[in-house]
Amino acid sequence: MKKPTIKLFNSLKRSLEEFIPLEENKVSIYTCGPTVYDSSHIGHARSFIVWDCWVRFFREINYEVKWARNITDIDDKIINRSIQMGIEPQKLARIETYKYWKDMHSLNVQWPDYEPKATENLPQMFAFIEGLMQKGFAYQAENGDIYFKVSVFKHYGQLKNIKNEAENISRLENLNSKENTCDFALWKAFNKNEYGFESPFGHGRPGWHLECSAMIKNIFGQTIDIHGGGEDLTFPHHENEIAQSEALHSCQFSRYWIHNGMVLVNGRKMSKSEGNFITIESALKNYSGNAIRFFVLSAHYRQSVNYTEEALQAAQNGINKLFQIFAHDEKIEIDKNNLNPTFMDNFYQYLAEDLNTACALSVTFEIAKLINKSEGNIIELKNTLAHILSVLGFNLTEKLINSCDENTQNSIVKLLLDIRNNAREVKNFQLADQIRLHFEKAGYKLKDSAEGTDLICLSKV
């Protein structure tokens, strides 16, 4: 297969560019992960699904991908929440990390190759700060805080597109101990009795922006191919990452920057602080992980999308229609040597054009229609459809039919017992015994009494 030319919208240049990796056939990609202090919501889900899809696509067209996605486990929010809950910050971080992993699993988001945590990279951060101080890009204020000196870094404002100093006025009026409002904290000093870590600069906590720069340096070195994140992170987070890393290394930090659009609720950004969020966990009560993924992928990743129940239901109906095709298959096995070249080519072209997943999804419906009409090579078409769905990251093991949840199973058992008791009443013992035998084969003994019929699990007696 010929590798398609990938174009992606580089936020750094604000234009669509051909992707040319540093090393041929290799991609190093870092995406911003969560701050683990509370449940992830659909906005987070979108971001994680989009990066998962980028990575899956790169792998599909035979790039050797190294993907890192961090976990921010030091943060004021974690500390504040943990105080409220009366537990250690690191314990809260672990609890929330497990929940996050569970959400990622439900959404079929792949494990990244590296998942660095801030708390596990403190020495790297110390070294980073020391390097910046030695080069004159950082200073320690009287209160012990260490700040990055923005005025010394001449290339500040690449992502934000700042043209002159006057535009670069922060809304923050509080200088604290900073020399300039634009300067940002690399290290925040705290009293010994407050939560923090020992460092060469005293007791305190690292700044958020520093974390990503230090971990990227640790995993990938000075330059990576792609850095991704939500578009709300472009400023100041990503701008500051660039400043730190390029100041220290005197070379380009990330060659391409990709940013995903926001999920809106009633026209407003879904966010914790607005309180208008739907957690992944709660959405999964009504819709499948595949439906959430379908919802995300049916819009271009850079657009903002509105979360509505109607949209999620539409996504659920859409994905159900596609999976209906595999409803009677025991399991889905993909033979990569039996793919429809025309559809695959179209599919690749769409994804290669800045990951146009909406168009890529339209290919699946074209194939589905042919299969449902029994036109063409059905085995090849089904195989192609399954493969495309897997590249988009859908979970092919989610069964549509012949499976039901525990509540439904229990109610069906009750229904069977009712039918059997009705049969006994009308002396249809053949049917009653047939049902009894069926339960016994499944490992349950039926015991009739005046109070009704009890179900005894033989393996638990």
Added chain:
RNA sequence: GGCGAUGUAGCCAAGUGGUAAGGCAGAGGUCUGCAAAACCUCUAUGCGCCGGUUCGAAUCCGGCCGUCGCCUCCA
């Protein structure tokens, strides 16, 4: 105020010069014991508004209006 997006049918959403993908919802039909699923047909002479460039514009240019994001923690 600065920076950046965006406005396409009831809803979601593709489409950067050649005559409006796809999905959801809806209507009618085929099939069916009844359903479900599937299939067929229908659903924007028009892409926020007004001008301009062009043989030709949703697409390019200018103006206007609306919406959103960032500039403060945020995916």
